Each structure stands twice: as structure tokens, then as C-alpha cells.
Amino acid sequence: MSVPFKIPKMLKPEYDSMIRDNVISRIAFFGKDHPYIAPFLYVFDDKNLYFLSTRYGKKVELFSQNPAVSVEIEDVAPDMSTYRFVTLLGTLSEVTDDERKRAVKSHFVQLISDKKISEKSLYALGHSPTESLDKIIGEDRTMVWKLVDVKEIVALKNA
Template sequence: MRRKDREITDAKQIEEILKEGKVCYLALCKENEPYVVPMHYAWQSGYLYLHSAREGKKVEFAKQNPQVSFCIVPQWEIIEGSRSCDWTTHYRSVMGSGVVEFVEDVAEKTKALETFMGHYTSERFEFSKAMLDRVLVWKIKVDELTGKKNP
């Protein structure tokens, strides 16, 4: 990281950012074609969980190349300066990379979806067999994770 003064090295602060964020920008690449898509997510124990339909462009990309990267920015604010070069942005962010696997085991898929829903609400949900069959759960084992903030 070029700006070491902005690097977040405290694992607790990185966890806070991951738990606070609501959107994950997922970067995929297939045959030298990049693709970035915003997705809802959940974080637990070194894994990033996503969900989607069973088919579509992002699924096609991930199946062809399961290596992905992501960015989560729960907080940002543009700070105006008196001159154009004095403007800045205050933010907290986390970036990472890892390998996607798709969860097919019903018990693991249910647990992942409970984790996912717990990220957005305290309500409890039950998942029907039809819904579980319809949804694709993404499980990304995170290899690298970095945090950054300003100020």
C-alpha cells in the first residue's frame, strides 16, 4: 500500500467495516474481459457470502474464473477545499480477493443465508425448499484483506 499512513492494520477495525457495509463491489474476469457488479453480502469467519440467481453473466464469469476481488466502502464523504487540489474524501474501506465456490449442500446453504440475512436484519427467516433450489450461494474464501481510511 502506497499510503501507509492510511492503512488499517487492526483486524477489529477491518471486521467493523465488513459488518457495517451494505454493498460489495465484486470484480470478476473472464477471458481478459473485466466485470464489476454491486452485490449484497455477509461476512463471517474469513468468508464472504453472496447470493444470486443460478445463471447470468456474473455466474458465467465466476464459473470460468473463480478468482475474484472485492471492495466494500461503508463510509465516504467529499470534503471541499478552498482550491481544487485541496479537496479530499474521508472514507473507510476494505478490499480483498479470494476464490469463489458455490454452496450446494442444503444445510450449509441455509446457514449461509441465515448469516446473510443477519447482516441486514434481526428478523428470523425460514427458507423453503423451492427457494433453496432457486438461489445460488457464493462462498468466497478470502486470501487477502486490506483496510484503508482517511482521515
Template sequence: MGGLTPDEHMEDTLLRWNRLNDRGLTISKSSSPQKTNYIQTTVVRTMTGLRRKDKEIKDKTEIEAVLREATVGRLGTSRDDTPYVVPVSYVYDNGKIIIHGAKQGKKMEDIAANPRVCFEVDTSEIITSDDPCNYSYRYKSVIANGTAKILEDPHEKLAGLRLLTEKYAPGKGPELTEEHLKKNRNLNVVEITIHEMVGKKSPA
């Protein structure tokens, strides 16, 4: 606290709060680990959301339906200030996204170095017309930000692989066993915990 008493710290916090509000920022509050009566402050930029509010999918159920329906996802990672995007097979389950891949490779190296990731999916179809200028696109898309974790526990890995298999080969998921894991030791299973997501569709 830099030598401040709890009352002085509170006064300083309120002053900073007012300055940040004037700048369009917000402060998140949490209890101190020492359980004293002052407030720890963290500056958090207010999310602006979609520019086209008329195209935003506001129903979480509809957003989750897009995540379940799409067959290909695009994983975005970043390491050393260099972004990287790769298409992946995936499955969405209760706020989490499961992907898999070889232990070696840029995707896993990036996740190990920086677990903060972005994930995008979409479904679409072309709307045709006699007039080429009237061609259009009907789509739904979801972008999610989250934290990726390479699963180490064999039971968690097997559960994730069963979910993935069941999506792409219905009825086959339960057939996977720990023996399959032993035969594929070079395989990583990654669980992405979603922190925020937004959906968009057109026509709205």
C-alpha cells in the same frame, strides 16, 4: 526433477533462490508429495501493499468492522481476460463473504469459469465547507482477494442465507427453513474465502 539427484536439485534450488532474491522476488517452499529430501519451489511476487502507508488500516479488527458495517459490496470477476464488477448484498463472517443470486447470469458464469475474485466495500461521508475547494471525503474501504465457491450442500446454503437475512432483516434469519430453499430452486449461494485483504481510511 529432470534426472537430478536430491543434492544436485538442492544446489540448483539455492542458485535460483539467489538469482530471484537479486530480482526482488521470493520463493515459497513446501515438502514434495513424494516426501523426498528436496524442495519444491514456487515463485511468488512480493506484495507491495498500499502506496499511502499513512492511510492504511493496520488493525484487522477495524478492517473486519468495515466489512460488517458496509451494506453494499462490489464483486469483481474475470473471464476470458474481461473484468466484470457488480454491486451485491453480502455478509461477512469469520474470514468469509457470503453472497447470493440467480443461477443464471454473468456473475455465476464467471465464478464457475474462474473462482478467483476480488471484493470491495466502503463507508463514507462528504465533509462540507464554505469554500468549495475545501470539500473533502471521509471514508473507510476494504479490498479483499479470495476464492469463490458455489455452495451445493443444502445445509450450507441455508446457513449462508440465514446469515444474509440476519444482516439485512435482524431477527428474521432463524425463520428461514429448508422449505424456503425448495421454493427458490433457482437461487445460488456463494461463499468467498478471503486470502488477503487491505484496508484504507481518510482522514487517516
């Protein structure tokens, strides 16, 4: 009987680079009967992952009940000829320091601008696409979450 092939692991520099190059993650929250998964824009400061969340919705309810999450970031070719993904098991913590929140929100504005992300993405952040990006920084419509206490990282790639 042949031994099954295992998908190769990525080293930290590889998955850090992949995280830096992407902008969309999926966060799995503990639901009552089933996990609940939601997509999130994120920023990475080479050490920590940060997310913006509206102050309403199922994700906020589940976060308040249990902040333990699984975060997944992937980079997949349409034909799956190449793929990489990293899953981080940790805890979301709300950033409450005003100066830090402002810095993280500024990082999001820079990301949206630099990557030319559609203004329609602002709906997911509790803003209208017709509003200035500066309102993300200046108004308190979103919560800032930081991934902390990462217990496990699974980072895999094909060849």
C-alpha cells in the same frame, strides 16, 4: 522533492468492524477482455464472507470460467471527508451443503430484516418484492458463494 503521503492501513479489528457494519460489496470477475464488476449483498460471520447469486447472468458465466475474484467493500462519506475500504483477493466457492446453504440464507433474511433493506432488493436475489423473505430460505433460486483462499487483503482509510 517531497515524499507522497500514503493512505493509512487499517488493522484487522478495524476492517472486520467495517465489514460487519456494511451490506454492499462489489465483486470483480475475470472477463474475456475486461474485468466485470457487479454489486452484491453479503453477510459476514466474523470469519467468512458469503454472497447470494441468481443462477443466471454474466456473473454466473464468469464464475464458472474462473472463480478468482476481487471483492471490495467501502464506507465513504458523501463529501469524502471520511472513507475506508477493504479489498480482498480470493476465490469464490459454491456452498453445496444444504444445511450450510440454509443457514447462510437465513443470515441474509435476518440482514434484510434487521437493516430494513428495501424489498426491491429481492429482484437482485431472483425473487419478487411481493414474496415472503422466507422464500429465500425455502426455495433454491440462488447460489450461495463463499470467499475462500484469500491471498491478499488491502484495507485503507483516511486519517
